[in-house]
Amino acid sequence: QVHLVESGGGSVQSGGSLRLSCATSGYTYGTNCMGWLRRQAPGKEREGVASINSGGRTTVADSVKGRFTISQVNAKNTLYLQMNNLKPEDTAMYYCAAGIRYGSTGDDCAYNTWGQGTQVTVSS
16 A cells, blocks of 8 residues: 655745655555645645656646646655745645546546645745
């Protein structure tokens, strides 16, 4: 079973930057996509922020496009989310997730494993 541990969250002012990391360990066979999702308020549904698949293809939500970048260093078994020009509306609990590709292009990811999350707070 894949085990995911996020780090790098914190409090920053609007316009600041943070880099989130997700350390991966355990049995990763069958996992061929990963992503970052966030929950902006308790009870609110998690929304996808960015994803990357085994083919290297990335997707980024429109709300963060041009500001957030997802990357992966396989040698370090680590997933990253570089967040620049942060805005108060980016305040959320950020989760790392792993899953299996699906869809006609294989660009969608069905997440089946989640980390515990790391809090990001952006003040104006």
